[in-house]
Amino acid sequence: MKILLIGSGGREHALGWKLAQSPLVKKIYCAPGNPGLAELGECIDIKASDNPGLADFALKHGIDLTVVGPDDCLASGVVDVFQQKGLKIFGPTQKAAQIESSKAFSKDLMWKANIPTADYAVFEDHKKALDHLNCQRYPLVVKASGLALGKGVIICQNQEQAQAALRSAMVEKAFGASGNQVIIEEFLEGxxxxxxxxxxxxxxxxxxxxxxxxxxxxxxxxxxxxxxxxxxxxxxxxxxxxxxxxxxxxxxxxxxxxxxxxxxxxxxxxxxxxxxxxxxxxxxxxxxxxxxxxxxxxxxxxxxxxxxxxxxxxxxxxxxxxxxxxxxxxxxxxxxxxxxxxxxxxxxxxxxxxxxxxxxxxxxxxxxxxxxxxxxxxxxxxxxxxxxxxxxxxxxxxxxxxKRINFSGMHYRKDIGRRGAGK
Ligand SMILES: Nc1ncnc2c1ncn2[C@@H]1O[C@H](COP(=O)(O)OP(=O)(O)O)[C@@H](O)[C@H]1O
Ligand SMILES: [Mg+2]
Incomplete structure (x- = not known):
């Protein structure tokens, strides 16, 4: 099998490392990859966001399976582009990927399917969202609906903080179009x-x-x-x-x-x-x-x-x-x-x-x-x-x-896994 792996992070290096151990896999291409992946396969100079370019490469090189790492590639519909060309790819279509790329879609799906999640309301109108804050208990959580690099969720201890979060997401557009819809949801503990x-x-x-x-x-x-x-x-x-x-x-x-x-x-x-x-x-x-x-x-x-x-x-x-x-x-x-x-x-x-x-x-x-x-x-x-x-x-x-690794400015947490044993 020839594999094309899309992405360049530690996640993709780990996937590539495991794929390389398969007796089925003859060659791994990575777009764009990183120096770790370059030791396992061939890094190619195509951006992870270039869906047509990636699909053309896969066709030309007889790729048997493409594996997608990053969320934004899935949200942009890379899987749909590959499938339209008859190429096999691991990852959800753009529509199915909305379960991540639109928190409003995801909450709605959970609500309809009776999947346990925090109580919530979705807003597109800033004024309506502000009014909603009047009858809430705090803390509560304000979330930009779209992808926001892990920065679109704000835990608000009181109404002033929630007002500020709404202003930032809906008026100042701190998360761009990802804040066009905002979710206000119950704060959960655990x-x-x-x-x-x-x-x-x-x-x-x-x-x-x-x-x-x-x-x-x-x-x-x-x-x-x-x-x-x-x-x-x-x-x-x-x-x-x-x-x-x-x-x-x-x-x-x-x-x-x-x-x-x-x-x-x-x-x-x-x-x-x-x-x-x-x-x-x-x-x-x-x-x-x-x-x-x-x-x-x-x-x-x-x-x-x-x-x-x-x-x-x-x-x-x-x-x-x-x-x-x-x-x-x-x-x-x-x-x-x-x-x-x-x-x-x-x-x-x-x-x-x-x-x-x-x-x-x-x-x-x-x-x-x-x-x-x-x-x-x-x-x-x-x-x-x-x-x-x-x-x-x-x-x-x-x-x-x-302890054997060093580079200038290196920092890491000393307490990884310390929550692991306890409740
Ligand atoms: N309803 C909630 N109650 C308490 N904490 C929350 C709630 N929603 C999100 N969080 C906290 O914020 C983090 C990020 O939220 P999440 O919905 O996973 O968004 P994303 O990963 O897209 O930034 C969670 O890992 C959790 O720690
Ligand atoms: Mg998260």
């Missing part, structure tokens, strides 16, 4: 988990549960980032809980999308919160999580290429997918200043010696090559990912490997 499922339109195969760490600093302090680390599985999530999540959340969402005439083929990733009334959906994502995928790929024992192809062809066999019973953790090393402004171009040392021990893999994200040197080129530079017989040993291995 532990969050990430659930992922391979889906073929009708069937779903759930991964073990995982958690990520969004805030920049230890103790969940500081601004939100793209994700500073992840681990899987989550110790307190029982098989009964996973069965309930499948029955009450994943399968009804698949059925609802299928009933709308847009079956979901791809990775469905609901973000859940465990409230006193059980799990509720915070949002649905229509792709693999980053950095959850880095941890997951260390645990997946089955052939990823075969799974993704079977999803694209509508013949997934959930019972055949095998996961290791070990634990994995990913610790993100970020540029100094991230998620604020940061400098690039610092030399990265130690990345190869850090991987010498078994069970360690470093997935590159914001890196680039300057001659033979590897240098920083983004906020999240890499994810140091480790397996162990339990979470604690995965973390020990990961932090040990991290």
């Amino acid at each position: 532990q969050e988990i990430s659930v992922h499922a391979f889906c073929d339109g009708r069937r779903a195969a759930l991964f073990p549960a995982s958690q990520d760490h969004k805030q920049a600093f230890d103790g969940d302090l500081g601004p939100n980032t793209g994700g500073m680390g992840s681990f899987a599985p989550v110790g307190w999530v029982t098989p009964e809980m996973m069965a309930e999540i499948e029955k009450a959340i994943v399968m009804p969402a698949l059925k609802a999308l299928s009933d709308l005439g847009s079956p979901f083929r791809g990775c469905l990733f609901p973000g859940l919160i465990r409230t006193s009334q059980g799990f509720k959906v915070l949002e649905f994502n229509a792709r693999f999580g980053d950095p959850e995928t880095q941890s997951y790929m260390m645990l997946l024992e089955s052939d990823l290429a075969e799974i993704l192809l079977s999803c694209a062809e509508g013949r997934l066999k959930p019972a055949e997918i095998k996961w290791s019973t070990k634990s994995a953790a990913c610790i993100v090393a970020a540029s100094g200043g991230y998620p604020g402004s940061y400098q690039k171009g610092f030399e990265i040392n130690g990345i190869y010696s850090a991987q010498e021990g078994s069970g360690i893999k470093i997935f590159q994200a914001g890196t680039s090559k300057q001659g033979s040197k590897l240098v920083t080129a983004g906020g999240r530079v890499m994810g140091v990912t480790a397996v162990g017989h339990d979470l604690e040993s995965a973390l020990v291995n990961g932090y040990e490997a991290l």
Whole structure:
């Protein structure tokens, strides 16, 4: 099989690394890829947003399966463009991807399908949204409906903060057109988990549960980032809980999308919160999580290429997918200043010696090559990912490997996985 992988982050490096282990896979092209992916395949100079260019490449090079990483590619309809040309691709169509790209669509779908989620109202009119605030309890949550790079959700402690959030999203257009519709929803309390499922339109195969760490600093302090680390599985999530999540959340969402005439083929990733009334959906994502995928790929024992192809062809066999019973953790090393402004171009040392021990893999994200040197080129530079017989040993291995790596300004969280054991 020849594979085309779209994207350039740590998630794509992890997917590419796992795909490269498949005996079915003869060649991997990455658009645009990164230096980590360049070691596994051939990086091509086509932007992840160039849908016609990508489809032309796939036709010309006889690509058997294209795998899409980023949310905005899915939202732009890359899957539809490929399918129109008869090309196989793993990911939902533009219509099905609305479950992530439009929170208003997603909430409406959940409400109709009886999927547990926070109470909400959707507004396009600023004045009506302001009036709604008068009869609410606080804290509450204001969300831009569209994609907003993880910045479109504002937790408001009182009415003044909510008014300011509405002004920012609806009047000042801080999130551009993504704020044309705004959701005002009930604030929920509890532990969050990430659930992922391979889906073929009708069937779903759930991964073990995982958690990520969004805030920049230890103790969940500081601004939100793209994700500073992840681990899987989550110790307190029982098989009964996973069965309930499948029955009450994943399968009804698949059925609802299928009933709308847009079956979901791809990775469905609901973000859940465990409230006193059980799990509720915070949002649905229509792709693999980053950095959850880095941890997951260390645990997946089955052939990823075969799974993704079977999803694209509508013949997934959930019972055949095998996961290791070990634990994995990913610790993100970020540029100094991230998620604020940061400098690039610092030399990265130690990345190869850090991987010498078994069970360690470093997935590159914001890196680039300057001659033979590897240098920083983004906020999240890499994810140091480790397996162990339990979470604690995965973390020990990961932090040990991290000690060998350095670049100017490097920062990382020291408490990845510390929420893992407790409730
Ligand atoms: N209703 C809610 N109650 C409490 N916290 C929430 C709520 N909705 C979102 N959050 C918090 O905000 C984060 C981001 O929200 P989410 O809906 O996942 O949007 P996105 O990932 O697109 O930014 C969540 O991970 C959660 O921590
Ligand atoms: Mg989220």
